[in-house]
Amino acid sequence: MLKEIVPTAVEKILTDDSSKLHQTAVSPADTSLKPLKGELAETVAADSTKAGKHKRRDDTSTVRYSALFRDTIPLSRMTAISLIAPGFSQLYNKQAWKIPILYGVTGGLAYLGFQQSSKYKEIKKEYNSLVSQNAAQEQLDPVQCEMIRYNTRRTVFFVGAIASYLYFLCDGVLNYNGPENSVKKATTLSTLCPGAGQLYNRSYWKVPIVVGAFATMGYVIDWNARGYNRYRKAYNQVVNGEPDEFEGRYSADYLKNMKxxxxxxRDLCIILTGALYLLNIVDAHVDAHLKDYDISDDLSVRLEPTVFQNYTMTRSTYGVGMSLKVAF
Known part of the structure; x- marks a missing residue:
């Protein structure tokens, strides 16, 4: 038998209220929420725009917002331009106040070096003239001492000019704000000045070795070059029948062999110096890589027995042995 169930008044009221709430929440015809949705979308868009602007303003490693340099220049390109136009790296790094110091120091030392070089050449002409006139040693000694003095000053000023030039090149590399890592900086510094990459990697004990090796090779090259020029001049004089500094004690064949x-x-030492220069760059590059190489403290070595299987053409056999396991 079927019995009709009639809802009570309270149930009717609850049912009507729930249906109204459902229609209010899901009805597409209701436009009361549209202004709220629009305001919410505008707020999200404004926040995302502000976040994007803030990110672009803070992320200076990829884009430079400057009147002179809009985009980031790679470290290698900046250094190459600085080799031709000193001071470019300081201008790029927003340290233009260093440029007058660079040109003042380097230019001043170079000017003094050329000034001492011109005086040295004048004294050397006078010395050669006295030698050609067979002057006494008492006349040659003061002129020779003055010539050595001007030559020493010339060398000091020129070395100082080159050192200041290299210093400002390395300064531009150290203050570079681009995305390059420490490995690229160490390699570039060693390319510009041997030993600078080792100093940047804080391998201080290597710096005296590198500098000492290059200083030794430079001295050996200079010593052999002076010996070559000396014996070549004497050989040419003997061949042409002119008096030489050895006063005929050596034959032409001996002078040729010495030359x-x-x-x-000299040539062998130049080749070795080039190889030493490349080794210096490789050492700085590898050392910079190893500085960032993280090795865990949890290192263990275990020696334990193991069973292994050998395969042959006819059958397989088992064997017992020891295995060494290293965990790191």
Whole structure:
């Protein structure tokens, strides 16, 4: 038998209220929420715009917002331009106040070096003239001392000018604000000045070795070059029948052999210096990589027995042995 169930008045009221709430929440015809949705979308868009602007303003490693340099210049390109136009790296790094110091120091030392060089050449002409006139040693000594004095000053000023030039190149690399890592900086510094990459990597004990090696090779090259020029001049004088500094004590064949030996040693030392220069760059590059290489403290070595299987053409056999396991 079927019985009709009639809802009570309270149930009717609850049912009507729930249906109205459902229609209010899901009805597409209701436009009362449209202004709220629009305001919410505008707020999200404004926040995202502000976040994007803030990110672009803070992220200076990829884009530079400057009147002169809009985009980031790679470290290698900046250094190459600075080699031709000193001071470019300081201008790029927003340290233009260093440029007058660069040109003042480097230009002043170079000017003094050329000034001492011109005086040295004048004294050297006077010395050669006295030698050609067979002057006494008492007349040659003061002129020779003055010539050595001007030559020493010239060398000091020129070395100072080159050192200041290299210093400002390295300063531009150290203050570079681009996305380059420490490995690229160390390699570039060693390319510009041997030993600078080791100093940047804080491998201080390597710096005296690198500098000492290059200083030694430079001295050996200079010594062999002077010996080569000396014996070549004496050989040419003997061949042409002119008096030489050895006063005829050595034959032309002996002078030729000495000349060739000094030239061979000089060329070999130049090749070794080039190899040393490349080794210096490789060492700085590898050392910079190893500085960032993280090795865990949890290192363990275990020696334990193991069973292994050998395969042959006819059958397989098992064997017992020891295995060494290293965990890191």
């Amino acid at each position: 060739d030996n000094f030239r061979r040693n």
